[in-house]
Amino acid sequence: MDAWIIFTLMAAFMQSIRTAGQKKISVHLSPMATTLVRYLFGLPVAVVYLLAIMRSDHEAVFLSYVNNAEFFIYASLASVAQILATFFLVKAMGFRNFAVATILSKTEAIQTAIFGAIFFSAFLSWLGWWSIMLGVAGIIVMSFPPMGARPELRGISYGVLSGLGFAFTALWLRQASLSLDHTVIQSAAITLVYTIIVQTIMCLIYLVIKEISQFSLIKKHIPLAIFVGVTSALGSVGWYTAMTYENAALVRSLGQIEIVFSLIITYVFFNEKIETKEYVGISAIVVSILILLLFL
Numbered sequence: 001m002d003a004w005i006i007f008t009l010m011a012a013f014m015q016s017i018r019t020a021g022q023k024k025i026s027v028h029l030s031p032m033a034t035t036l037v038r039y040l041f042g043l044p045v046a047v048v049y050l051l052a053i054m055r056s057d058h059e060a061v062f063l064s065y066v067n068n069a070e071f072f073i074y075a076s077l078a079s080v081a082q083i084l085a086t087f088f089l090v091k092a093m094g095f096r097n098f099a100v101a102t103i104l105s106k107t108e109a110i111q112t113a114i115f116g117a118i119f120f121s122a123f124l125s126w127l128g129w130w131s132i133m134l135g136v137a138g139i140i141v142m143s144f145p146p147m148g149a150r151p152e153l154r155g156i157s158y159g160v161l162s163g164l165g166f167a168f169t170a171l172w173l174r175q176a177s178l179s180l181d182h183t184v185i186q187s188a189a190i191t192l193v194y195t196i197i198v199q200t201i202m203c204l205i206y207l208v209i210k211e212i213s214q215f216s217l218i219k220k221h222i223p224l225a226i227f228v229g230v231t232s233a234l235g236s237v238g239w240y241t242a243m244t245y246e247n248a249a250l251v252r253s254l255g256q257i258e259i260v261f262s263l264i265i266t267y268v269f270f271n272e273k274i275e276t277k278e279y280v281g282i283s284a285i286v287v288s289i290l291i292l293l294l295f296l
Contacts, residue, residue, distance in 0.1 A: 003184075004245035005293065008254045011238025016261035018231035020269060023093055025224045031090040033214035035083060036203035041229020042236070043196045049237060050189040061190055070179040075191055078172035079198035085165025092158035104143055104159020106256050110136045111167035113249035120171060122247050131291040132253045138284030141277055142259075170239075170248035177244040188240040196233070254292050256285050 018038065026034045054061055065072070089105050113132050116122035124132070143156070173191055180187040207214050218225055242251045260282060267274050 002245075004242045004251060005254065007238040007242035007245070008251050009238075009257065011235045011242060012255045012258035013261055014231050014235035014238060015255075016258045016265060018228055018235055019089070019262065020265045021224060021228040021231060022090060025221055025228055026090050026093060028221055029217055030211055030214055031087050032203060032206055033211060033218060034090050035086045036200070036207060036214075037218060037225045037228050038086065038232035039196050039199040039203060039229070041226050042233030043193075043200055043229075045230055045233035046189070046193045046196050046236070049233075050193045053186055053189055061193075065190075065194060068179055071176050071191075071194075074172045074176035074179065075194050076198060078169050078176060078191075079195040079202070081165045081172060082169040082195065083199050083202060085162045085169055088158045088162035088165060092155055092162055094155075104139070104156060105162040105166060106139050106259060107136065107160055107163035108166040108170070109249065109252040109256060111164055112170050112252045115167055116171050116247070116249050120175065122171075122249065124247065124249060127291065127295055128247075128250060128253075131288045132249065134291070135253055135256045135285050135288035138281040138288065139256075139259075140281075141284065142281030144277055167252070170243050170252055173240060174243045174248045177240065184244045185241055188244040189237070191244075192233075192236055192240045196236070250292060254289055257289055259285055 022034055022038065025037060029037070050061065085105070085108075092104060109132050113122075113124060113129070117124070143159075173195065176194075177184075177187040177191045180190060182190065239251070239255070263274055263278060263282065
């Protein structure tokens, strides 16, 4: 099995767990405070991981940060895009159930494919496009509101905006990693640490200026905050490494398996009903994933 597949599966699993933790903590915190938690408490994990794989070559890490304008630009853009994507995902959870909020954010796969082809000439084979389109079809089916219910347009908008943010995060972090002259795993780790540092600083500044009271609330939920941060960092290790190895659109498409994990979490931990349409949609997603694994 290719390395990018292993890292993607790990990332999808950890992200589904992290998102479940985010849902719980978002009840107590504002969307931006919830976003901060994943970076602030994930940073130590990312730093330890980077130091472990770089061993004694710490000077190379420093030079990567100061001598590479391309890296700085793309990694900084990815940092901002991921903050916005996480913020919109948390907002989406307030309008629809946990699984559907995650599902809507998964439109990132098709958005990554489209914008990757337009801006970075990251073209896919026809089979790759069919796989992604099948996955998107499954997402559309799963996102339909119940019969007779009015669609929650704000919730849908937030979910799609989250997907857009994650799409550009994927594209920009891949470009940042590829600009470095290290191994794939090292480049991904360097990019990860840089983006988390930037994201932590930005979120801290926002909270200090706009929502200073949120810090006392975070303090009250430290165990859950640590859980969200650690699972987020572990998931990011998988995403960043996979997208340095392979076309970001294919990684995001395979990453739709997170929806399977999310539905299981929805049923087991949140006692939210899984409807027939969700079983139909998930079947389409599973087939799209099988195409990726078996034929690409």
